[in-house]
Amino acid sequence: MGDRIPWDQTTGVVVVGFGAAGAVAAITAHDHRADVLILEKQPFENHLSTSSMSGGAFICPTDVTAAIQYMEHLCRVNEELCWTDKDILRVWAEYTSQNRRWVEGLGGKVELRARGGEHDLPGSDCIEVYNFRGRGQGLMKFLKGQVEMRGIHIMYETEADALLTNVQGEITGVRAKRGGGPIHIKASQAVIMAPGGFEFNEEMKLNYLKVYPAYFAGSPANTGDGIQMVQEVGASLWHMNCCSASWVLKFPDFPIALGPDFGGIRGFKKWVNSAAKGVPCGYIIVDKYGKRFTNENFKRHTLYYELSLYDSQKLEYPRVPSYWIFDRKRIEAGPLPLMFYGPMLYRLYRWSKDNQEEIEKGWIVREDNIENLAYRLEMDPFVLNQTIQNYNQYCQQKEDTEFYRPPQHLVPIQESPFFAVKIWPGSANTQGGPRRNHKAQVLKGNGEPIPRLYAAGEFGSIYGMLYPGTGGNLAECIAFGRIAGENAARQPRR
Numbered sequence: 001m002g003d004r005i006p007w008d009q010t011t012g013v014v015v016v017g018f019g020a021a022g023a024v025a026a027i028t029a030h031d032h033r034a035d036v037l038i039l040e041k042q043p044f045e046n047h048l049s050t051s052s053m054s055g056g057a058f059i060c061p062t063d064v065t066a067a068i069q070y071m072e073h074l075c076r077v078n079e080e081l082c083w084t085d086k087d088i089l090r091v092w093a094e095y096t097s098q099n100r101r102w103v104e105g106l107g108g109k110v111e112l113r114a115r116g117g118e119h120d121l122p123g124s125d126c127i128e129v130y131n132f133r134g135r136g137q138g139l140m141k142f143l144k145g146q147v148e149m150r151g152i153h154i155m156y157e158t159e160a161d162a163l164l165t166n167v168q169g170e171i172t173g174v175r176a177k178r179g180g181g182p183i184h185i186k187a188s189q190a191v192i193m194a195p196g197g198f199e200f201n202e203e204m205k206l207n208y209l210k211v212y213p214a215y216f217a218g219s220p221a222n223t224g225d226g227i228q229m230v231q232e233v234g235a236s237l238w239h240m241n242c243c244s245a246s247w248v249l250k251f252p253d254f255p256i257a258l259g260p261d262f263g264g265i266r267g268f269k270k271w272v273n274s275a276a277k278g279v280p281c282g283y284i285i286v287d288k289y290g291k292r293f294t295n296e297n298f299k300r301h302t303l304y305y306e307l308s309l310y311d312s313q314k315l316e317y318p319r320v321p322s323y324w325i326f327d328r329k330r331i332e333a334g335p336l337p338l339m340f341y342g343p344m345l346y347r348l349y350r351w352s353k354d355n356q357e358e359i360e361k362g363w364i365v366r367e368d369n370i371e372n373l374a375y376r377l378e379m380d381p382f383v384l385n386q387t388i389q390n391y392n393q394y395c396q397q398k399e400d401t402e403f404y405r406p407p408q409h410l411v412p413i414q415e416s417p418f419f420a421v422k423i424w425p426g427s428a429n430t431q432g433g434p435r436r437n438h439k440a441q442v443l444k445g446n447g448e449p450i451p452r453l454y455a456a457g458e459f460g461s462i463y464g465m466l467y468p469g470t471g472g473n474l475a476e477c478i479a480f481g482r483i484a485g486e487n488a489a490r491q492p493r494r
């Protein structure tokens with residue numbers, strides 16, 4: 001119990017995790033006159049958060065009422081049930097609509113990226129998406145500068161592993177591993193948990209997500225540590241089976257997933273900075289059996305759910321893995337992963353310019369004809385051949401009568417050699433974690449707040465099954481980082 005702890009250090013507000021949410025919470029709590037200390041488990045020299053590996057886009061709605069409407073439609077399940085309480089959606093709308101002003105007010109540079117939410121629902125027109133200059137890397141550099149400018153101390157290589165409480169059940173501080181031993185840090189006002197998701201915890205993904213395996217492109221430090229910490233003090237969890245995800249490349253000898261660059265025109269938009277920019281490359285995605293199952297003009301943050309289909313007769317996931325099938329044109333257009341995304345942004349893996357090294361490693365399967373490709377993938381050659389013939393026929397007639405892929409994206413697969421790469425469910429992040437209220441307080445099973453405990457960011461995100469679209473998580477990091485920071489700083493000192 002916190003009352004009898006020999007404290008190693010005392011501060012007002014302890015923030016666990018130095019990603020975007022932790023940084024914004026720390027800045028805000030400081031600006032509301034709290035003494036703040038950030039605990040970060042990674043070392044200073046190579047600290048890499050998912051926030052810094054991200055695209056750096058964030059949502060900023062132009063109209064609070066319309067934003068509430070959009071979120072209510074997104075979260076509604078039926079008359080009684082909603083993924084997220086209405087008062088939380090209201091503060092989300094109020095705070096996210098100030099995101100741009102907040103960032104620019106501190107000197108951050110942003111530019112408009114897109115208008116409109118990802119889903120065509122009432123209110124979606126009010127969504128504007130801004131890119132932070134320099135993307136996630138630029139955003140975290142900027143936030144770090146703000147933290148340092150305020151003299152907020154970041155204790156690196158300090159892994160929080162327990163929340164400490166007093167006899168009244170109030171959170172009094174944090175126990176952390178540092179330099180081989182435990183340290184105890186007293187939070188005289190509050191603790192804000194912002195340690196990210198559980199993208200790199202295999203057991204949690206197996207138990208909580210809709211499909212296994214699922215792979216993610218962010219920081220391997222996100223191992224869901226905080227979830228057990230908050231459960232031990234009675235927190236209730238929510239959104240544990242929800243993710244913002246589609247499909248990714250993942251290879252056994254590299255731990256982080258990579259985003260696929262389908263080349264030229266992909267899905268609903270041209271990829272900016274695509275290696276194959278401007279080269280329209282023919283490709284399809286097929287299941288284990290060589291059949292297409294979706295319009296490749298997919299939704300970036302929702303397609304994951306389509307991969308989670310389970311076949312109860314065969315006792316398997318027929319779409320895990322799926323295969324990206326393409327021809328010579330795409331190989332010649334440049335590296336297969338998106339170079340501006342996740343680990344490639346930091347060159348954590350050096351992909352060969354002509355893809356040859358990865359062909360030699362067996363990551364990319366190459367064959368001179370479709371039959372041999374099918375044998376290598378353990379598919380029926382007749383089925384794969386038929387799928388490609390049908391697809392090429394749709395390209396010729398400029399109409400995909402099976403999945404309705406837009407005509408401008410119909411490019412045939414016909415130039416030998418032919419290639420295949422495994423595609424897995426996953427991509428950006430998990431959303432699950434402790435349930436929070438509109439003040440960012442962590443809630444118990446009975447709905448009461450755990451005194452002096454707050455959460456922000458993707459650690460118990462407010463998003464349920466449907467994600468509002470590009471920029472949703474960072475929007476929430478900024479909004480709930482501020483909400484948590486303000487409310488934590490209001491707590492009286494003990």
Ligand SMILES: Cc1cc2nc3c(=O)[nH]c(=O)nc-3n(C[C@H](O)[C@H](O)[C@H](O)COP(=O)(O)OP(=O)(O)OC[C@H]3O[C@@H](n4cnc5c(N)ncnc54)[C@H](O)[C@@H]3O)c2cc1C
Pocket residue numbers: 016017018019020021022039040041042048049050051052053054055056057058059158159160161194195196197216217218219221222223225226341342343427428429456457458459470471472473474475477
């Ligand atoms: C490739 C990629 C691109 C993306 N692009 C976008 C985008 O453009 N827009 C958008 O909105 N979202 C995007 N996302 C999602 C978004 O980046 C994340 O949801 C968001 O950055 C999460 O921020 P966070 O502050 O909650 O956590 P994180 O940024 O993950 O930070 C958590 C921090 O906590 C630390 N930590 C973990 N456990 C402990 C512990 N026990 N003790 C101390 N420290 C701990 C970690 O080391 C880490 O530094 C993207 C994700 C990926 C992977």
